[in-house]
Amino acid sequence: AQTVTQSQPEMSVQEAETVTLSCTYDTSENNYYLFWYKQPPSRQMILVIRQEAYKQQNATENRFSVNFQKAAKSFSLKISDSQLGDTAMYFCAFMKLGAGSYQLTFGKGTKLSVIP
Amino acid sequence: ETGVTQTPRHLVMGMTNKKSLKCEQHLGHNAMYWYKQSAKKPLELMFVYNFKEQTENNSVPSRFSPECPNSSHLFLHLHTLQPEDSALYLCASRAQGPNTEAFFGQGTRLTVV
Numbered sequence A: 001a002q003t004v005t006q007s008q009p010e011m012s013v014q015e016a017e018t019v020t021l022s023c024t025y026d027t028s029e030n031n032y033y034l035f036w037y038k039q040p041p042s043r044q045m046i047l048v049i050r051q052e053a054y055k056q057q058n059a060t061e062n063r064f065s066v067n068f069q070k071a072a073k074s075f076s077l078k079i080s081d082s083q084l085g086d087t088a089m090y091f092c093a094f095m096k097l098g099a100g101s102y103q104l105t106f107g108k109g110t111k112l113s114v115i116p
Numbered sequence B: 001e002t003g004v005t006q007t008p009r010h011l012v013m014g015m016t017n018k019k020s021l022k023c024e025q026h027l028g029h030n031a032m033y034w035y036k037q038s039a040k041k042p043l044e045l046m047f048v049y050n051f052k053e054q055t056e057n058n059s060v061p062s063r064f065s066p067e068c069p070n071s072s073h074l075f076l077h078l079h080t081l082q083p084e085d086s087a088l089y090l091c092a093s094r095a096q097g098p099n100t101e102a103f104f105g106q107g108t109r110l111t112v113v
Helices: none
Strands: A003-005 A010-014 A018-020 A025-026 A032-039 A048-051 A064-069 A075-080 A089-098 A105-106 A110-115 B005-006 B009-015 B018-025 B031-035 B044-051 B054-059 B064-070 B073-079 B087-094 B108-112
Touching: A003 A089, A003 A105, A010 A018, A018 A089, A018 A110, A025 A075, A032 A064, A032 A075, A048 A064, A048 A075, A075 A089, A105 B044, B009 B018, B018 B031, B018 B087, B031 B073, B044 B064, B044 B073
Parallel strands: A010 A110, B009 B108
Antiparallel strands: A003 A025, A018 A075, A032 A048, A032 A089, A064 A075, A089 A105, A089 A110, B005 B018, B018 B073, B031 B044, B031 B087, B044 B054, B064 B073, B087 B108
């Protein structure tokens, strides 16, 4: 079974600064996807960024980028130029590939507060 | 808006009540999921449906009963719940294939009294 660990229950960052959220996972699989989801106070989970395990290049989406270290099973999220709208819960998620229903396994989340 | 709609947004029910949660998507997705989100715990996968067929039941107590009449609708029928079942229940849907993201609804905040 896969496990996802987010060791930072809460973090805060000053507006316009950069913050990094950590995520580690445990799996024996070689092919999988990793995701960061954001859940704002409105409760709707939104995909922030995804990474295919077979790709060595780190994924980037505008101000969001990841540091994917496959050997270390680490998948951190960097948010640059933090904005007030980035305040939310952030969940790291793992999805193994293969036959089946492509289940997402989530971490406990990190609550990020952006301070004006 | 993600295209996945859940109703009701909030629900308070007694332990002897019977109620249902509804999830609807018109994104053309074929996989639908129920997750339970409790405070300070990871999201827990409850059920998975692919093409209306249940493919996963993650050891969920029988007081939770899912129903998927078609690929666009998913229900979670609740009866004789316990206070510890109070949580946010999230529905998600995906298209088939690995390189597709899950789209989530806004959830139903359930309180069992």
